[in-house]
Amino acid sequence: MRAPIMALVVISALAHAAHGDPDPRRKISVLEYRSRSSALPGIARRVIEALGKQTSLQVLGQDQTRAVYGDHLDQVLAKCAGDAACVAKIGQKIGAAEIILVGISELGDVILTMQRIDVAAHEVSSRVADSLAAGQVPSETQLAGYLTRLLPPGDFLRFGVIDIVANLAGAAVTVGSEARGVTPIEALKLRAPASYDIRVDKTGYVPFSTRVALPPDGEIKVFAQLSRRGGEAAWYQHWYVLAAASLVVAGAGGTAIYFGTRNTGGPAGDGQLHVTGSIQ
Amino acid sequence: MRWLAVVVLLGACGKHPPPVVGGVSLVLDIPNGVLDPKGFTTVEVVLHEPSGDIARSAKVNADGTFDLGAVDPSTMVSVEATLRNDSGAALGYGRSSADAAFAGGAQIVVPVRRPIAYFAGTVSRDKDGDPNTPGDHWTEVPATFSDLSTGTPLDGTAKVGTQVVMMVTAGPSLYMVTQMTSDPIGALMGTAKVTPVSTADHTVGAALAGSLTGGVTDGAGADDGGTLVIGTTTALFAVNTTTGEITSLASGNFSRVAILTTSTGEIDAVAINNRGLTTGACTPTAELWWATLSGSTPGAHKVATGGFSDVAADRGHAYYVDACGGVLGEVTPAQATMLQQVTPAGAGEPTALAISNGQAYIGVETQPATTSLLVAAIATSGAPRTLWNETAQQVVNATDLPGVQRQLNAGSVEFAHLEVGAGGDYVALTTRAHFDGAEVQDANFPAITMDTEELRVFDAATGGIVQRYRSWCAGVVTFDPFATQIVKWGCASTTGQTAPAPMSNLDHHINSMTFLFGKK
Numbered sequence: 012m013r014a015p016i017m018a019l020v021v022i023s024a025l026a027h028a029a030h031g032d033p034d035p036r037r038k039i040s041v042l043e044y045r046s047r048s049s050a051l052p053g054i055a056r057r058v059i060e061a062l063g064k065q066t067s068l069q070v071l072g073q074d075q076t077r078a079v080y081g082d083h084l085d086q087v088l089a090k091c092a093g094d095a096a097c098v099a100k101i102g103q104k105i106g107a108a109e110i111i112l113v114g115i116s117e118l119g120d121v122i123l124t125m126q127r128i129d130v131a132a133h134e135v136s137s138r139v140a141d142s143l144a145a146g147q148v149p150s151e152t153q154l155a156g157y158l159t160r161l162l163p164p165g166d167f168l169r170f171g172v173i174d175i176v177a178n179l180a181g182a183a184v185t186v187g188s189e190a191r192g193v194t195p196i197e198a199l200k201l202r203a204p205a206s207y208d209i210r211v212d213k214t215g216y217v218p219f220s221t222r223v224a225l226p227p228d229g230e231i232k233v234f235a236q237l238s239r240r241g242g243e244a245a246w247y248q249h250w251y252v253l254a255a256a257s258l259v260v261a262g263a264g265g266t267a268i269y270f271g272t273r274n275t276g277g278p279a280g281d282g283q284l285h286v287t288g289s290i291q
Numbered sequence: 292m293r294w295l296a297v298v299v300l301l302g303a304c305g306k307h308p309p310p311v312v313g314g315v316s317l318v319l320d321i322p323n324g325v326l327d328p329k330g331f332t333t334v335e336v337v338l339h340e341p342s343g344d345i346a347r348s349a350k351v352n353a354d355g356t357f358d359l360g361a362v363d364p365s366t367m368v369s370v371e372a373t374l375r376n377d378s379g380a381a382l383g384y385g386r387s388s389a390d391a392a393f394a395g396g397a398q399i400v401v402p403v404r405r406p407i408a409y410f411a412g413t414v415s416r417d418k419d420g421d422p423n424t425p426g427d428h429w430t431e432v433p434a435t436f437s438d439l440s441t442g443t444p445l446d447g448t449a450k451v452g453t454q455v456v457m458m459v460t461a462g463p464s465l466y467m468v469t470q471m472t473s474d475p476i477g478a479l480m481g482t483a484k485v486t487p488v489s490t491a492d493h494t495v496g497a498a499l500a501g502s503l504t505g506g507v508t509d510g511a512g513a514d515d516g517g518t519l520v521i522g523t524t525t526a527l528f529a530v531n532t533t534t535g536e537i538t539s540l541a542s543g544n545f546s547r548v549a550i551l552t553t554s555t556g557e558i559d560a561v562a563i564n565n566r567g568l569t570t571g572a573c574t575p576t577a578e579l580w581w582a583t584l585s586g587s588t589p590g591a592h593k594v595a596t597g598g599f600s601d602v603a604a605d606r607g608h609a610y611y612v613d614a615c616g617g618v619l620g621e622v623t624p625a626q627a628t629m630l631q632q633v634t635p636a637g638a639g640e641p642t643a644l645a646i647s648n649g650q651a652y653i654g655v656e657t658q659p660a661t662t663s664l665l666v667a668a669i670a671t672s673g674a675p676r677t678l679w680n681e682t683a684q685q686v687v688n689a690t691d692l693p694g695v696q697r698q699l700n701a702g703s704v705e706f707a708h709l710e711v712g713a714g715g716d717y718v719a720l721t722t723r724a725h726f727d728g729a730e731v732q733d734a735n736f737p738a739i740t741m742d743t744e745e746l747r748v749f750d751a752a753t754g755g756i757v758q759r760y761r762s763w764c765a766g767v768v769t770f771d772p773f774a775t776q777i778v779k780w781g782c783a784s785t786t787g788q789t790a791p792a793p794m795s796n797l798d799h800h801i802n803s804m805t806f807l808f809g810k811k
Binding site: 053063221234236285291 | 314315316317318319320321323333334335336345346347348349350351354355356357358359360361362363364374375377378379393394395403661677680681682684686693694696697698752753754755756783785786787
């Protein structure tokens with residue numbers, strides 16, 4: 012049974028004025044520097060994992076940095092002893108925009124520091140530190156909190172791209188509840204991860220609608236095939252068929268609703284097949 | 292006539308809606324048991340056609356129906372389906388076992404299962420109950436599993452079967468292999484039996500009639516669930532799960548196998564005989580074998596000799612990695628052909644391979660003790676990207692001295708298993724590491740030798756670790772000349788890492804690891 016946290020003291024959290032929004036996909040290196048402490052094993056790896064989940068930054072771990080910089084990375088890092096200008100030179104050599112230096116030391120409690128070092132400026136742009144009781148490790152929530160204080164808010168905004176291509180021009184595109192213009196339309200950069208309802212609609216055609224799950228940094232191409240209403244439409248798209256279905260629904264329950272609520276089906280026109288399915 | 296059509300269709304509605312006339316009906320066949328996928332809200336379908344892939348997604352209605360819209364017809368298509376929740380997590384996955392015509396009136400059935408990974412291995416118990424005397428007694432135990440759709444941390448308490456030394460999946464079907472163990476090192480002995488296990492509720496069925504000889508090492512199954520290929524230390528076997536017949540294809544020490552279904556529906560397999568150790572100098576004496584499992588006369592033949600370290604199959608093609616050459620290649624019944632250089636000379640050896648939908652996941656071992664997971668597209672020659680890279684370390688705690696810890700750096704680490712699950716959503720791998728910690732007199736640390744086995748499951752899109760489970764951590768104090776040093780040590784777990792739950796589960800080896808619908 013681990014002891015409860017004895018003290019949780021934020022020693023410092025330097026908020027720096029932003030020098031403009033840095034590239035949210037810039038390369039950074041996360042390095043670990045220990046000052047005679049073996050506490051918090053794997054803390055740098057956890058920082059890397061958290062950054063991978065929460066940001067689009069290109070993150071190099073210590074091993075990857077070593078592979079580029081050379082096997083003497085740890086010696087140089089030890090000689091730097093946390094000095095920002097010295098650590099920044101490592102960043103320069105590996106082509107990183109920033110280095111996050113994760114420091115672990117012990118003064119009774121375990122002191123965890125994270126410095127965000129601007130490689131070009133050779134200075135610390137922000138820093139957070141925390142004091143943890145011996146044996147305690149920061150939770151995922153705590154770690155996320157450190158990073159949100161350490162990095163600019165823009166780093167946590169993640170996007171994906173949805174490219175909507177329709178088989179005809181002039182169709183109105185709605186993503187979520189927001190009108191996005193008419194086809195042909197530029198690829199849309201949207202917040203991710205998120206799910207979006209997409210509707211492509213044109214008078215005289217059966218609307219196309221779908222829902223897509225957009226992953227961070229992902230690109231989803233949506234092919235919207237609109238088929239013309241009228242003589243080539245499926246039989247149940249005609250008003251009198253829908254009315255008939257509604258009449259039957261009253262006595263047929265849920266199964267009938269499956270047919271009555273579908274907006275497309277059967278031959279979709281243009282030689283395409285309509286695909287429906289069920290989970291059984 | 293239209294009125295009549297409405298009445299007839301509605302009257303025909305039962306549990307299973309009939310195929311739409313002129314359209315295509317896709318039936319996602321779940322096992323109808325406690326292990327049914329649950330909590331999903333959307334279905335994502337990928338149609339693999341000769342001209343390329345078509346992806347569609349749709350909301351799943353409360354009655355389990357969905358509408359994917361219009362798609363061009365095709366004479367030949369294979370189907371992958373993934374059930375997801377609102378967060379995008381895969382809660383069910385399946386794929387068709389053979390190509391089908393995508394034509395009006397067609398009904399295509401795709402079995403779908405939860406993304407469950409199964410592990411099996413052996414455990415050792417102290418032979419006489421006295422830890423101060425040498426000797427272990429090895430025994431077989433139930434397999435364990437990780438249901439990635441529930442996210443429950445793996446701790447060895449989720450069990451299936453009894454006395455299992457290997458689990459093999461064949462598409463939606465699951466089989467366990469049982470075999471005796473022997474002391475003092477836990478070597479498998481005697482005949483091995485194959486037994487089906489229900490993927491609806493994990494009920495164990497009756498063992499197949501046939502049996503295998505030699506210690507089982509690796510297995511794979513075809514997506515139709517009807518054929519397995521299993522390697523042992525003495526032979527390569529084909530298993531017909533329908534008839535129960537087990538056929539020896541070739542003699543040898545077959546330690547890596549993969550199975551494929553060709554575009555003509557023929558089921559073949561590739562295997563590695565005489566695979567060398569990967570932790571030392573590369574040995575170019577491994578043999579790459581091709582086996583034909585379909586037809587009345589299954590057989591196998593050697594294709595090439597080299598530094599082959601693993602095989603995989605994807606979309607009717609078979610692939611290999613060569614640890615000595617650092618290459619990824621394709622193997623056919625006639626030859627092995629290099630596709631791309633994975634690692635330059637001296638930059639590590641590719642020793643594990645799994646491929647899904649054209650994406651190759653390659654495990655690279657770099658001496659002394661770093662493992663990396665690379666991702667490369669089969670169709671292009673672009674540089675692989677690194678999904679994960681880690682130097683093996685293990686922290687041990689001094690049992691009687693709280694707070695005293697020692698961090699050991701591994702002397703060697705190797706991949707044991709690598710497999711892709713849920714069509715590429717998950718990648719799982721296991722590693723074995725060996726640690727030699729020298730005596731540190733100033734700290735009263737004795738010399739320690741230790742071995743660990745660990746599983747990692749990654750989210751393939753982000754590289755984030757979904758599960759990290761250390762199944763095995765065992766060590767001995769090898770040098771304590773003055774009997775004054777700290778001799779009682781226990782393995783520490785890092786944050787996010789789980790281990791067998793205390794009291795109810797023993798540390799165990801991971802002799803096998805496989806997903807339902809896994810790809811390797």
